[in-house]
Amino acid sequence: MTKLAINGGSPVRDVKTNPWPAWPVWDEKEEKALLEVLNSGVWSYNGPKEVEFNKLFAAFTGTSYAVSAANGTVTLQLALEALGIGFGDEVILPGLTWQATAATVVDVNAVPILVDVCADTWCIDPKEIEKAITPKTKAIIPVHLYGSFADMDAIMDIAQKHNLYVLEDCAHKHGGEWNGKKAGSIGDIGSFSFQLSKHLTAGEGGVLTTDNPDLAEKLDALRNCGRRPEGDAYADRDKGAGVYSDDGNFIQSGNYRITEFQAAILIEGLIRLPEQNRLRDENGIYINSLLHHLPGVSPMRRDKRETKEAYFNFAFRYHKDEFKGLPVEKFRKALESELGIGVDASYEPLNSCSLYVPLTKPSRYKLDEKHWEEIDPSRFKLPVCEKIYKEESVCIHHKILLGSKADMDMLGEAIRKIYDHADELL
Numbered sequence: 122m123t124k125l126a127i128n129g130g131s132p133v134r135d136v137k138t139n140p141w142p143a144w145p146v147w148d149e150k151e152e153k154a155l156l157e158v159l160n161s162g163v164w165s166y167n168g169p170k171e172v173e174f175n176k177l178f179a180a181f182t183g184t185s186y187a188v189s190a191a192n193g194t195v196t197l198q199l200a201l202e203a204l205g206i207g208f209g210d211e212v213i214l215p216g217l218t219w220q221a222t223a224a225t226v227v228d229v230n231a232v233p234i235l236v237d238v239c240a241d242t243w244c245i246d247p248k249e250i251e252k253a254i255t256p257k258t259k260a261i262i263p264v265h266l267y268g269s270f271a272d273m274d275a276i277m278d279i280a281q282k283h284n285l286y287v288l289e290d291c292a293h294k295h296g297g298e299w300n301g302k303k304a305g306s307i308g309d310i311g312s313f314s315f316q317l318s319k320h321l322t323a324g325e326g327g328v329l330t331t332d333n334p335d336l337a338e339k340l341d342a343l344r345n346c347g348r349r350p351e352g353d354a355y356a357d358r359d360k361g362a363g364v365y366s367d368d369g370n371f372i373q374s375g376n377y378r379i380t381e382f383q384a385a386i387l388i389e390g391l392i393r394l395p396e397q398n399r400l401r402d403e404n405g406i407y408i409n410s411l412l413h414h415l416p417g418v419s420p421m422r423r424d425k426r427e428t429k430e431a432y433f434n435f436a437f438r439y440h441k442d443e444f445k446g447l448p449v450e451k452f453r454k455a456l457e458s459e460l461g462i463g464v465d466a467s468y469e470p471l472n473s474c475s476l477y478v479p480l481t482k483p484s485r486y487k488l489d490e491k492h493w494e495e496i497d498p499s500r501f502k503l504p505v506c507e508k509i510y511k512e513e514s515v516c517i518h519h520k521i522l523l524g525s526k527a528d529m530d531m532l533g534e535a536i537r538k539i540y541d542h543a544d545e546l547l
């Protein structure tokens with residue numbers, strides 16, 4: 122008789138009667154805030170909700186400035202522009218990340234240098250950064266991926282030694298802390314996404330954080346068609362050196378603003394976030410302690426310096442050899458059937474990622490033959506990223522961590538069940 126749910130057996134969790142926690146989370150507070158915006162007629166453009174959210178998010182991350190924008194892709198692009206990165210520059214970033222981290226580098230005419238990640242955290246490997254530095258290197262973009270933090274001590278040391286900018290891609294790390302410092306407050310600029318799957322969301326949206334008033338002023342101008350920032354936020358500053366046009370007023374840019382509806386939802390979400398993060402961290406520690414004792418899987422390594430964890434996906438590592446050679450794809454499908462929740466692979470490594478294909482756009486990126494060859498992602502070797510993607514990665518949406526300890530036990534039970542019945546799938 123078959124036991125595994127994927128073969129018709131009973132699942133570990135029947136989601137019809139026992140659903141997982143829902144995402145996104147909202148209640149009458151969001152409804153009230155949205156109606157307030159609707160009735161005010163101020164639906165966008167430096168409105169009171171946006172101004173308030175920026176202040177709250179800066180305080181939340183312990184930074185001096187936060188500047189919100191349309192999404193976590195344009196935030197990366199605007200950050201690169203504010204740092205003055207462009208043609209002839211190289212930017213080092215991990216080969217395992219969402220395509221936007223690299224695509225935005227190409228969009229500002231610079232060259233993404235893809236390097237390998239650490240096998241046990243899936244974040245950029247500082248040793249690989251060192252090897253990739255050339256006289257053209259201008260910046261490093263560490264990505265705090267899923268439930269892990271990039272080694273910010275090592276990265277900041279390298280940046281200081283080689284005089285490089287650090288742009289933290291914090292799309293997965295709202296509220297995570299490294300040595301007591303919030304993600305987005307360690308490098309020169311932090312970039313966050315509020316897309317629907319993220320653990321602070323307005324459907325879409327993004328924000329940039331920095332302690333540097335010159336950068337904050339540039340970012341503010343860049344997200345608003347190049348206009349000088351309004352109000353008194355930067356009133357006591359000199360007119361930005363070299364960023365504005367000759368008359369000192371404007372710079373070239375486009376419209377990357379968020380709406381008041383987004384800001385209204387974000388304010389309410391930000392109030393909930395610390396408690397949600399606390400619960401996810403507590404459940405993450407609990408389930409990781411179970412994973413330590415289960416055969417064929419291992420938790421991501423949590424560095425002692427990660428004083429607060431923030432999860433986008435809950436990820437862990439699968440070891441096929443201990444599962445009688447069962448391919449990870451089959452394991453993920455079986456786990457999905459047992460739990461009734463999506464179980465995915467990691468991002469595709471960027472040297473062979475179906476959505477990171479800059480060479481499909483010669484009319485935009487073929488600035489010269491050399492640049493064209495330099496932006497070809499296939500020139501980079503990323504063996505660790507490839508092994509993670511093809512053989513090891515198991516990723517589940519962070520909503521699973523909003524459940525109870527009994528819910529976490531079910532994840533452990535499902536893994537054990539597949540291990541015990543792996544023969545059914547071989």
Ligand SMILES: Cc1ncc(COP(=O)(O)O)c(C=O)c1O
Nearest residue numbers: 192193194219221292314315316
């Ligand atoms: C690591 C990373 N950076 C950037 C982004 C881009 O954010 P957005 O979808 O808001 O444009 C994402 C989105 O998934 C991401 O995961």
